[in-house]
Amino acid sequence: MNLSQAYFCGAWMPLQDAHIPLSDVGFGLGVTVVERLRTFAGRPFRVDEHLKRLQRSLEIVGWNAATIVAEVREAVVAFPDVNAELMAPGDDWYIAVFVTPGDLPTATQPRIGVHGGALPFAGWADKFETGVEVVITDVRQTPANCWPPELKCRSRMHYYLADQEAARRQPGARAVLLDQQGFVGEASTANVVAYYADRGIVTPRIGGVLPGISQQVLFELADTGKIAHIEADLTPQEFAAADELFITSTSICLQPIVRVDGKAVGGGFPGPVYRQLLDAWSKKVGVDIASQARQFAVR
Numbered sequence: 001m002n003l004s005q006a007y008f009c010g011a012w013m014p015l016q017d018a019h020i021p022l023s024d025v026g027f028g029l030g031v032t033v034v035e036r037l038r039t040f041a042g043r044p045f046r047v048d049e050h051l052k053r054l055q056r057s058l059e060i061v062g063w064n065a066a067t068i069v070a071e072v073r074e075a076v077v078a079f080p081d082v083n084a085e086l087m088a089p090g091d092d093w094y095i096a097v098f099v100t101p102g103d104l105p106t107a108t109q110p111r112i113g114v115h116g117g118a119l120p121f122a123g124w125a126d127k128f129e130t131g132v133e134v135v136i137t138d139v140r141q142t143p144a145n146c147w148p149p150e151l152k153c154r155s156r157m158h159y160y161l162a163d164q165e166a167a168r169r170q171p172g173a174r175a176v177l178l179d180q181q182g183f184v185g186e187a188s189t190a191n192v193v194a195y196y197a198d199r200g201i202v203t204p205r206i207g208g209v210l211p212g213i214s215q216q217v218l219f220e221l222a223d224t225g226k227i228a229h230i231e232a233d234l235t236p237q238e239f240a241a242a243d244e245l246f247i248t249s250t251s252i253c254l255q256p257i258v259r260v261d262g263k264a265v266g267g268g269f270p271g272p273v274y275r276q277l278l279d280a281w282s283k284k285v286g287v288d289i290a291s292q293a294r295q296f297a298v299r
Helices: 047-061 065-082 157-169 213-224 236-240 272-285 289-295
Strands: 005-008 011-014 033-040 093-100 111-118 132-140 174-178 184-187 191-196 200-203 229-231 244-248 255-260
Touching (some): 033 065, 047 065, 047 093, 065 093, 132 157, 184 191, 191 213, 200 213, 213 244, 272 289
Parallel strands (some): 200 229
Antiparallel strands (some): 033 093
């Protein structure tokens, strides 16, 4: 049971006491703006970048972005201290943020929540070494004329359906979605990254996917390691033909993709560029990312 303290509607309380009523538009229509951070060595990582993305999402939906972000910032920064007694030495947590419009009929009093818990390392600790399998699904990314890709929101039925398809086709695989033009977009809840020996790192165009905070960290590490990186449209065939492939997201940081639709990527095992980047990431944050995941996979 998660016994942590959550910030909800202006107060700290036990997580189990934070309730959203059925009248909230966030429940009734799924209208919820979200953000997710993680800690390293017990402190929130890249707070400014995450809150900048949150502010942009709030601006898109027309809410009082600056005021809400200021309140969220205080809660996010305080979260590790409020829950310090529950955090095991060497462990790290996720911190989830959500904002809903509030109750019908007016929905003018947003509900703000910040909660979290120990990272669920058990679900993916082994993937740093074994790699991830992905399936390119028939489910596509939501068109930009429905909502902009830069809006990070809880309305993720397309992710759910894509993951269901991937599970039917290849148990244990993650879903990769194409955009409306048929180019590679993103994985469900993660950015995808290709590496080619003659081109360097190639990512789908940032304007067509959710701008990843972890992807930006990856670009910084690539610059330090003298690895070129560009944005480009990638067909599924070009994607699968990469020398190495990665997924990157807040919780996992970076993991290798070793199979696409059942076919091996490169040699079918994590490659040298992945290992170089993961090692650089661990040094940057002062935590051996893969070793920590293995250590806390069994709690």
